[in-house]
Amino acid sequence: MKVLCVAEKNSIAKSVSQILSGGNIQVSNSPYKYVKNYKFNYDGFSFATGNGSCEVTMTSVAGHLTSTDFNNEFYGWGRCNPFELFDANISHSKNPDQQKIGTNIQTLARNVDYLMIWTDCDREGEYIGWEIFEEAKKGNSRLNNNNLYRAIFSHLERRHIINAARNPERLDQRAVEAVGTRIELDLRTGVSFTRLLTDTMARKVEMNTLSQNNNRRVKKNKEKTVISYGPCQFPTLGFVVDRHERIRNFRKEEFWSIQLIVTDPSQSSTTTFTWDRGHLFDRLSVLTFYEVCLELAGNQAKVCDVKSKPVTKWRPFPLTTVELQKNCARYFKMNAKQSLLAAEKLYQKGFISYPRTETDTFPQSMDLKSLIEKQYKDCNPSAWSTYAQNLLEGLDSANPNNKFRFPRAGSHDDKAHPPIHPVIGIGPNVFFDPNEKKVYEYVVRHFLACCSEDGKGQMTSISLDWNNEVFNANGLVVLERNWLDIYPWMKWENSKTMPRLEMNQDVTITKAEMKNGFTSPPKPMTESELIMLMDANGIGTDATIAEHIEKIKARNYITSDKVSKETYLNPTVLGIALVQGFEAIGLEDSFAKPFQRREMEDDLKKICRGTLTKREVVNDIVNKYKDYYSRTDQNKNKLLQVYDQVKQVGLTA
Incomplete structure (x- = not known):
């Protein structure tokens, strides 16, 4: 049996060939210098008769195999009214490089029994897979939907690729x-x-x-x-x-508010209480409230509410492409193009999963613990390796004291790829350019944060009644940082110590003042x-x-x-x-x-x-x-x- 496999990029074809062949590959050139042909034997295809050994040739395209445009002779710039283009015939053509890649596929497809598509598992990948199928049929009329298969994969880890080879599906014609x-x-x-x-x-x-x-x-x-x-x-x-x-078009407006300052003698600290009404744009109204409170209550207020409750700092959802681009822009000042390019290079090198995904939910069947282990086993020590090891510490004991938690489930699942996650750790001979290094570290830290416990704290809220006007102050004590220890870009800190006050206690106001401010334009x-x-x-x-x-x-x-x-x-x-x-x-x-x-x-x-x-x-x-x-x-x-x-x-x- 002869099988032709075609990937979307040469780097993917090379990696998949090395995995399926066990490293025993014959490499030859194609008409296009950036595409190589890899020949090897493989016996794991489920569609091969008797699951016998197959002669496999793996090659690739370099993105889309055809270009879609109008016929320049009739519809070139200045040769027609642009309105005609809404109904004009559309042609599919190839540039010289695409022609060379197409010729290579036709040649390799001549005597094969099966065609297997290894393009990226998204809509665009389905369309490129269809382009490959159409080109292969030009060299082999025996190819049809019955001997066309499609590998489903999201990263280049060995077991994952072997599973993709053994369990192929069909091209999704609706996505095409x-x-x-x-x-x-x-x-x-x-x-x-x-x-x-x-x-x-x-x-x-x-x-x-x-x-x-x-x-x-x-x-x-x-x-x-x-x-x-x-x-x-x-x-x-x-x-x-x-x-x-x-x-x-912004025009600033002045506003006024009232605030109270209370001193805690036992701690020699002050606490600012803010007005429950927020701020008002009518100075006379605020002045009236202020003067009435001063006249009737003076510098005395009463505690009308004391609450103390646990609060949670939720760990992030699993990582999507949009979240990756957004946070790389926010944390590293990388534009969206730079971050996505670095992520794609990391994927092609096998370090992270496929970086184009809308999914923010990991399947329950996914072995996340083995991925965490790879961040401290068989790799160079890193800034996060100890944290990764501590996540799984005590996991197999009778009373596990580990801090691993299965990630939270988001609301998006594109049914194609899992969230972005690290696949392997950093080995001794790995070289990243600066952007790849930042993106890889971010992906790892985000993944470890997803698999950690939420941050835990205690929030104390106190409300004062000053002549029926309510003023509030809040204080936070962080008890357990947990995922925040591995995610340095997110801050969650203790606030000022709250005064020790009890319900209905009379409080002396150190200062009551009416303050003004101005609205600010958006940035x-x-x-x-x-x-x-x-x-x-x-x-x-x-x-x-x-x-x-x-x-x-x-x-x-x-x-x-x-x-x-x-x-x-x-x-x-x-x-x-x-x-x-x-x-x-x-x-x-x-x-x-x-x-x-x-x-x-x-x-x-x-x-x-x-x-x-x-x-x-x-x-x-x-x-x-x-x-x-x-x-x-x-x-x-x-x-x-x-x-x-x-x-x-x-x-x-």
Whole structure:
């Protein structure tokens, strides 16, 4: 029996081949220099007759095997009305590198009995697997759905890969259709609106750029300015512009409040009690409360409530892609693209599980304790190895005193991959670049924190009655830090010692004062916040969020500005003009808001469930965009007018 296995990347093909062959591999070159062919024998495939030994050739692609576009002869830029692209025929082609990879697959598939797909286990991986299948059939007409299999795996640990080889499944054709739908819609809507916006605005933007640089020598840019549109790019831009507008339109307001300060003679410490009403914007009202309390109660208050209760600092949920990107941005100031790239390299090297996942729940059957053991056994001592060992200490005794706890279950499960977790520990000859090192340590610490006990503390709350006005103070004593000992980015500290007061006890007020303050504007958008907003509103997937942020930076719709230790995202004149221009046309809900894209993502899920078809979704959304296009084309002068207005007003007005 001959089997052709095809992975999504050469590094995965190499690792899987080494595991299945036991290291006995013959390596040869392919027409594409970054793809190798690995030949070996393997006897574990369940589909092989009699489970006998198979001659296996394993190779790979390098991402998508085809490119989807319009025929340039008929639909190239300037050769048709962009509106025609909503109904134009779409072609699938290969660039020279893709052609070389395709030729390699055709050649290797000629005499095989089975084709096994080893692409990443997500929607995109299913689509790439289908592309591989279509290419292999060109070299072997005997290949069909009956001799096509698909390996299900999420990391490169040996037992996991062997299990994937022994228990293959079939390609998910519905997922293939969902990705094909997204590719077609993004192409039709993106290209048509990009051409419309560029034809309308590019000249004005170029002239503005030249005028800004008229006092210095500027190298002439031969590339045409492109004002691109993307159904994920624009809502992403909309979030940044919305924050900018809220800051620019903010007007501070003065407010007033009352606070009491009480001294505990036994401890020579003071405690501040805050007003239960918070603060009010009417100074006269607060002054009235203050003067009445002073007149009728003086400096005496009464304890009206004393509570002491245990509190819990919950350990984090298991790690998803979005949480990884968000926290790497927050803790390490790494942008989403950098953190995801580092995570993918770690996955390809076999150190962590597949880093593109929406799942925040570990299956009960998963052996998490063996993963913890690998962080202190057979690896170099690390900053967390002792903690990992202590988690499992006493696990096998009659009265185990270990602190291992099965992780909390979140509310998301994509049914494809488990949460991100470490697979192996750091060996003696491991070399990481700085970003890989940070991401690996974060993944390990997050995983260990998930498997730890929650933090435990005691919260004391005291309320004072000052002439029927209530004032509160809280104090925290941390009793057990637990997971916080391995998670240095989260703070949970003891607060000031509370005074020793009892119910109905009279208390002398050291100071009662009326204080004022001012409301503060929101801060500019950080990348961590933007990732959270995109995830919450269904803009992009866990794997593409970083791409959309980078795209609007590259198009000069936003800038990334460092202030002190923080990096903020701010819109440019062009970015603001695009969002406000579509608002002027009346399309803000469809372009700068997330509703349209969220609706499409919901439709893609319905395709995966079989309740909608690709053609139904494409027809529905294309018809909507035809209407958006017509309205934009009829009102395109508004885009230019808004651009001039924003340029005149400036960014800081």
